[in-house]
Amino acid sequence: MESSPGPLPAAELTERLRARFGQDLLESSDALDQAVVRIAPDRYLDLIRTLRDDGDFACDFLDFVSAVDRGDDGFDVVVQLWSTTRRHQVRVMVAAGKDEPRLPSIADLYPGANWHERETWELFGIDFEGHPQLVKLLLPEQFEGFPLRKDFALTTRLAKPWPGEETTGEGPE
Amino acid sequence: MGLIERTPLASIQPVKFLLNWGRKYSLWVMNFGLACCAIELIATSTSKHDFIRLGVIPVAHGPRQADLLVVAGTVTDKMAPALKRVYDQIPDPKYTISFGSCSNCGGPYWDSYSVTKGVDQIIPVDVYVPGCPPRPEALLHGIIKLQEKIAHEDIREKWSGKLTGAPARS
Numbered sequence: 001m002e003s004s005p006g007p008l009p010a011a012e013l014t015e016r017l018r019a020r021f022g023q024d025l026l027e028s029s030d031a032l033d034q035a036v037v038r039i040a041p042d043r044y045l046d047l048i049r050t051l052r053d054d055g056d057f058a059c060d061f062l063d064f065v066s067a068v069d070r071g072d073d074g075f076d077v078v079v080q081l082w083s084t085t086r087r088h089q090v091r092v093m094v095a096a097g098k099d100e101p102r103l104p105s106i107a108d109l110y111p112g113a114n115w116h117e118r119e120t121w122e123l124f125g126i127d128f129e130g131h132p133q134l135v136k137l138l139l140p141e142q143f144e145g146f147p148l149r150k151d152f153a154l155t156t157r158l159a160k161p162w163p164g165e166e167t168t169g170e171g172p173e
Numbered sequence: 174m175g176l177i178e179r180t181p182l183a184s185i186q187p188v189k190f191l192l193n194w195g196r197k198y199s200l201w202v203m204n205f206g207l208a209c210c211a212i213e214l215i216a217t218s219t220s221k222h223d224f225i226r227l228g229v230i231p232v233a234h235g236p237r238q239a240d241l242l243v244v245a246g247t248v249t250d251k252m253a254p255a256l257k258r259v260y261d262q263i264p265d266p267k268y269t270i271s272f273g274s275c276s277n278c279g280g281p282y283w284d285s286y287s288v289t290k291g292v293d294q295i296i297p298v299d300v301y302v303p304g305c306p307p308r309p310e311a312l313l314h315g316i317i318k319l320q321e322k323i324a325h326e327d328i329r330e331k332w333s334g335k336l337t338g339a340p341a342r343s
Contacts, residue, residue: 138251
């Protein structure tokens with residue numbers, strides 16, 4: 001078996017990405033020794049393509065696509081990539097906007113992103129432009145609204161408020 | 174109209190007793206397992222708890238062979254039409270046990286956007302078994318409760334399907 005170069009530490013991954021993207025890499029941190037980077041939305045596809053095709057990163061496996069509703073700050077899309085050969089991972093955060101959140105689809109780069117983007121679309125209402133089949137995946141067809149948005153009204157909670165302490169949004173970021 | 178509805182025989186006490194006694198110890202169970210509760214239901218059917226000793230026969234090959242429907246797990250609004258369809262296919266007389274908090278009332282998903290808050294919104298329920306998930310003993314107890322119910326039933330009324338809202342027979 002061919003020996004792989006081994007995983008890059010988070011700091012090294014971030015540094016190499018910063019060398020390629022400069023100011024467009026808005027934030028970077030590491031969480032449990034995996035690189036977390038925030039990219040400017042117009043460089044999003046470039047970043048994903050670089051992570052996939054560049055031998056430094058070799059992120060050949062898409063772990064998941066999801067999103068975070070940050071309230072007034074709009075929606076973040078989160079993409080987790082993993083390199084099966086080098087055994088390191090990178091988490092990409094990108095702002096999708098607030099009122100009509102949209103981002104280009106990466107389903108053509110990673111076929112595995114297809115269903116993840118559909119799910120993120122139906123639960124958060126984030127439009128993935130260029131997605132081949134953006135239709136409901138999990139929700140019943142007649143379902144209206146985007147249930148994982150913070151402003152989605154849970155009818156049962158309107159009838160009976162949450163009995164415990166609200167923790168949402170009160171903890172540290 | 175079947176024989177049971179027409180004959181006065183079924184309302185004669187010893188006959189009624191005998192018929193109900195036979196029916197309560199011969200329940201083919203349809204396992205509508207949807208979540209962790211299904212595992213408890215399966216455990217109840219295996220040798221340690223063994224609900225065959227109560228006359229519950231696992232597992233009907235399809236709803237048309239079943240007498241007892243056990244809804245074990247989280248029913249979602251998307252799954253609800255399928256559950257209704259299964260229930261409608263079970264011939265009368267039929268019984269339903271709602272097994273576990275989720276199917277009783279939504280359980281821990283009481284405020285969820287996708288979970289049906291109680292299976293009794295879709296189909297009639299005879300016995301509710303509480304727990305999250307309930308232990309096999311709880312299901313055995315629920316079955317005994319159901320058998321007590323069957324023992325005191327007017328089977329002409331039950332057979333007619335009027336109690337379960339089944340489609341009218343020609």
